[in-house]
Amino acid sequence: MKLQLKLGAAVATFVIASAAFAQTPAAKPTRIRGEIVSLTGDTLTVHRRSGDTVTIDVKSSVPVTAVKNIKLEDIKPGSFVGTAATTGTDGKLTATEVLVFPEAARGTGEGHYAWDLGPNSSMTNANVDSVVQATSGRDLKLSYKGGNNSVTVPENVPVVTFAPAARTDLIAGKKVFIVASPVNGTQFAAQRIVVEKDGVVPPM
Template sequence: MTRRHLLLAASALAFAGSLPTYAQGAQRRIRGTIDGVSGRDMVVTTREGQKVTVRLAENVGVSGMRKLALADIAPGSFIGTAAEPGPDGVWRALEVLVFPEAMRGTGEGHFAWDLTPTSSMTNATVDSAVQANDGRSLTLTARGQQVRVMVPPDVPVVTLIPGTMDDLKPGAQVFLSATPATDGTFTAARVTVAKDGVVPPM
């Protein structure tokens, strides 16, 4: 296995283990900006304005993001998309993550998500992708359930890339799932961080 494949596998593991847990609601999703990192403790100001301390696991996995084009959402791709219900019964995407092939099947399903109060998350295979005037129309299949999603042209489309602890800098935006501790802190085994200007959109 090449170094690139090892890094991609590490990135996959860093992100993959979190999605089924999110669906079950056992942990708290934290979206926010890093205030500082001291040792294994990372202080984050959440999007709700709270300051929380996240204790990073010794072998914490760090992933970044790379932008893709709308056309990169192709039939056969395995994607994750947060979306809101549209008036026509078609979900409207808020973001799309095209999973690396090594992560195919990660967290497969359609379930509630907390990016917005009415959002869902669908991790599924793209059956069809048709370019339309108002974006890219997708038909997805997840565990036998078919979901239709419209992806507007301005919606972020990204994929995962490997990151390091050096990417966890003050001012960087992060997305993570963390386990609350009795002392009010949190612990996390993986972090997705903004890299080269690409912010985690999920």
């Protein structure tokens, strides 16, 4: 019960932070992916995958969550998911990761938009209308406000959902995915953090 309450609180805070982002587009949030160098006071130092090192102000109110692996078979019609995907030369979407949102986070970031995970990358946060077994995995038919699309999820693609985490999990060597607001140069202010835990690296 305590675990469920902690996760519920984390998800609720995550949703609130996401909603705040949606209401302040001028902030132009940055997605930071990398490895923690240190956490000193409220200052988190991260070595980004791009090769540079940045400092991030982490207030006590910033939500910190983790992700855990689940099975591709756990994606059901009615699930609300966020999936990063690449567009092939045929125009079809192939997932590079799928996050299954808890019901409390349904609607978070809903839509289809460009993503910065790689070339020709997009993100679709949407409801799963149907799941069809395919030769290379599963085909998901997705719908969101204003549109719909289909994405193929290969068997080897990470499929995750949120798991509890805390500020104490922000330790050197752990991989992180952070949404932050630019402050000045290489300085940022964190809005929310997803941290590696139990060997599961945030795939988004």
